[in-house]
Amino acid sequence: MSGSATVVPEQPHGNQAPSAGRKRLGAQVIQDGVQFRCWAPKPAQLDVVLEPHGTVHPLTRGADGYWTGVIPEAKAGMSYRYRLDGNSLYPDPCSRYQPDGPHGPSLIVDPDTFVWRDRGWPGLTMHGQVIYELHIGAFTPEGTFDAAVTRLDTLKDLGITVIEIMPVAEFPGRWNWGYDGVGLYAPAHVYGEPDALKRFVDEAHLRGLGVILDVVYNHLGPDGNYLPAFSDEYLTDRYPNEWGQAINFDGPGSKEVREFFIQNACYWIEEFHLDGLRLDAVHAFHDEGPLHVIAELSQAARKAAGARSIILVAECEAQWVCTIQPTDGQGWGLDAVWSEDFHHSARVAATGRSEGYYTDYRGGPQELISCVKRAFLYQGQRYQWQDGPRGTAVRDEPAEQFVFFLQNHDQVANQLRGDRLHQKTGPGLHRALTALLLLAPETPMLFMGQEFGASAPFLFFADFPPGELARQIHQGRKQFLAQFPSYASAGAQAAVADPRDPAVFQRSKIDWSERERHAGSVRLHRDLLRLRREDPVIAQQARDRLDGAVIGPAAFVLRYAGKQGDDRLLLINLGADCDYRPAPEPLLAPPDGRTWHLLWSSDAPEYGGPGVIEPLTETGWVIPGESAALYSAKVKNGRSVLEERGPIGTV
Incomplete structure (x- = not known):
């Protein structure tokens, strides 16, 4: 069966005009039917074939290999393909939906039927994002x-x-x-x-x-x-x-x-x-x-x-x-x-x-x-x-x-x-x-x-x-992992999972019941993200107001400069207990008129830790192994900003 595609001026789709003056590709539902536009400089003829009856609608070739036309009887919900040079049928390169996968027909979709409720949403900038x-x-x-x-x-x-x-x-x-x-x-x-x-x-x-x-x-x-x-x-x-x-x-x-x-x-x-x-x-x-x-x-x-x-x-x-x-x-x-x-x-x-x-x-x-x-x-x-x-x-x-x-x-x-x-x-x-x-x-x-x-x-x-393609993909994965000498061994290569094995996909699905069983890990992340969001010094995200120093074989300190002397001190120890006495590193000195106050520790039992030991002792710094601790600079005999807001975690 055959029909015709009317050549009409390009029409904006619904309430959405093409961005930046661009003419939309693909199938656009318009007042007069459906407008098709496809870039195809290779074929000498391009038709739209509407399913299920197979009606054929030739498109008109324009400048630079763009084919266009409007089919009045076409509407949202219909399936279609492009026929090239009267022979092979292909999905639309700009199809909005392929209900049967990439080899099947394309579906005409009217995006204006969706009712958005996000009016006034301002969008995003990078600062403060997680x-x-x-x-x-x-x-x-x-x-x-x-x-x-x-x-x-x-x-x-x-x-x-x-x-x-x-x-x-x-x-x-x-x-x-x-x-x-x-x-x-x-x-x-x-x-x-x-x-x-x-x-x-x-x-x-x-x-x-x-x-x-x-x-x-x-x-x-x-x-x-x-x-x-x-x-x-x-x-x-x-x-x-x-x-x-x-x-x-x-x-x-x-x-x-x-x-x-x-x-x-x-x-x-x-x-x-x-x-x-x-x-x-x-x-x-x-x-x-x-x-x-x-x-x-x-x-x-x-x-x-x-x-x-x-x-x-x-x-x-x-x-x-x-x-x-x-x-x-x-x-x-x-x-x-x-x-x-x-x-x-x-x-x-x-x-x-x-x-x-x-x-x-x-x-x-x-x-x-x-x-x-x-x-x-x-x-x-x-x-x-x-x-x-x-x-x-x-x-x-x-x-x-x-x-x-x-x-x-x-x-x-x-x-x-x-x-x-x-x-x-x-x-x-x-x-x-x-x-x-x-x-x-x-x-x-x-x-x-x-x-x-x-x-x-x-x-x-x-x-x-x-x-053959599936075999090549599996073999390619083996070759990629072989860049790691341990994975290049014969035993490891034999154990590389087949990407098309259903069990490989199923095993990769996360188990949400673990969220309740691993509540300590969830709390760790939630508390740290609250600190990141609410602490005025951490929330600055300022590289130029941060300094650091090594204080042990696997230990270091990061100091965040506040705007009024309210600095923060992050101690990280990735190794064994670190006894840093004496402590000649100047970054450990509190700001004038202030003392260090322990604000947070990764050793809190609520996170699965062994219990908090104060790293700053009367005689100096002793940082527990495999731990992190955050200090705030508190005015002597005063309270820090976050203390006024309430504690985070157990510290």
């Missing part, structure tokens, strides 16, 4: 957007302010981390329909929680990527890429490729009211043009947000400070960047192992002090693991622009068994590192279940069809 990374499929037993809503109050009570969702773009199979996405505009059908994601964001905003989404613009998944059928310009072999072909951001045809990805970023911000994006592996973006694609994306996404403030966060293994520098210079204009250095140094401090990509870390007190003070450890020095310099210089960039973490999806899973950090070290040392993470001036991030000491591992899972 990020919580989660995977929708493994966050709850049901593994859906709607099920995740039931845990929002729990996160709010903990002190979380921003939820970072791992990628949700449509992928093949029943489970996937999300970094094999191929339907970049369609929330994965296994998690729920598009309105389910909107409900999650809406409910989060009603609780005062922000939501950012992890997006992958450096490669496309190996199964279900039909973009090359529409254009040969999407991908390029001119640059190396460890996950397949690189995205063409600066070669022939790159103008429209850039538009495809930038419009995708705007789409998530605008249509789903998301508060920002986490950009995966920006060191793998290749663009030699005058305006880097990430800088252009940053500018466009902020225009799409309108009056709302958004945050854009980079994962950058190379630790390029240009990611967070203004676009009016040579920067990319993002709001924050992950610091891998903090994780790596803390991990070595916790485990004592420096193999693989931990080779260049020792986990000593000075490393941790330097990282807290300077955000990155490697700022251009030689990095043995990569046989060359790594990182760029950090100058006056504020602490809030650097994201610190002890766990994330990669660092938990990049192990043979995917076990959590608390399972690899002693409880006292883990509490001390947690205090360092949550009281450092940088922006902290937790990984789902970290706050209650989840026993569930987080393993690499990907449900590709049985066959």
Whole structure:
């Protein structure tokens, strides 16, 4: 059967005009039917095929390979595909929903039918944020957007302010981390329909929680990527890429490729009211043009947000400070960047192992002090693991622009068994590192279940069809882990889990009943986040008002300068008892007219600790092993600010 697609002027969709003057791609419900627009310079003919009857509606080719048309009889809820050159049928590259997965038909969705309740939500800025990374499929037993809503109050009570969702773009199979996405505009059908994601964001905003989404613009998944059928310009072999072909951001045809990805970023911000994006592996973006694609994306996404403030966060293994520098210079204009250095140094401090990509870390007190003070450890020095310099210089960039973490999806899973950090070290040392993470001036991030000491591992899972691709994915995982000498052994290689094994995915789901059983860990995190939020000195998040010194083989002190002499002193001891007598370190001296008052200790029994021993004795400092303690400078014969507010924890 065949019909026709009327050529009419481009119409804005509903109440949402295309952001920054951009013409929307995909299927848009308008007053006169449904308007289709697709960039496809490769085929000589492009038709819309409406299901279930298979009516064919030719589109009209315009400038630069864009095909457009309006189909009056089309409406929301109908399925469709694009037919190229009268032959093969493909899903829409900008489909809003793939109810049968990436290989099936696309569904026409009218986004204006969703009724938002978050009117007046201002958005986010980086200062004061605490990020919580989660995977929708493994966050709850049901593994859906709607099920995740039931845990929002729990996160709010903990002190979380921003939820970072791992990628949700449509992928093949029943489970996937999300970094094999191929339907970049369609929330994965296994998690729920598009309105389910909107409900999650809406409910989060009603609780005062922000939501950012992890997006992958450096490669496309190996199964279900039909973009090359529409254009040969999407991908390029001119640059190396460890996950397949690189995205063409600066070669022939790159103008429209850039538009495809930038419009995708705007789409998530605008249509789903998301508060920002986490950009995966920006060191793998290749663009030699005058305006880097990430800088252009940053500018466009902020225009799409309108009056709302958004945050854009980079994962950058190379630790390029240009990611967070203004676009009016040579920067990319993002709001924050992950610091891998903090994780790596803390991990070595916790485990004592420096193999693989931990080779260049020792986990000593000075490393941790330097990282807290300077955000990155490697700022251009030689990095043995990569046989060359790594990182760029950090100058006056504020602490809030650097994201610190002890766990994330990669660092938990990049192990043979995917076990959590608390399972690899002693409880006292883990509490001390947690205090360092949550009281450092940088922006902290937790990984789902970290706050209650989840026993569930987080393993690499990907449900590709049985066959050669699945075998290659499993083999590739073995090769990746073999960079660690211990995991390269024959026994370890044989034990690397198959990513498509259903048990691997099921084991990675966190068990929420443990939250009640591990109440001490929850209280530790909640109390530290309350300190971070309410203590006026800690809440400054000021790198330039912080100093530190080593006071023992595994012990150090951080001093936070208050504005009126109300300093804070954080003592961290990651080793055995530290008898620091005499104490020639000047940072331990109280401000004039004040004395040190013990405000908080990781040894409190409520956290699972052995009981608090005052580190500051009449004869000097004796810091208990594997502990952390926070002091406030109290006016002699007076009360500190937090004493007036009431105690935190048991101290």
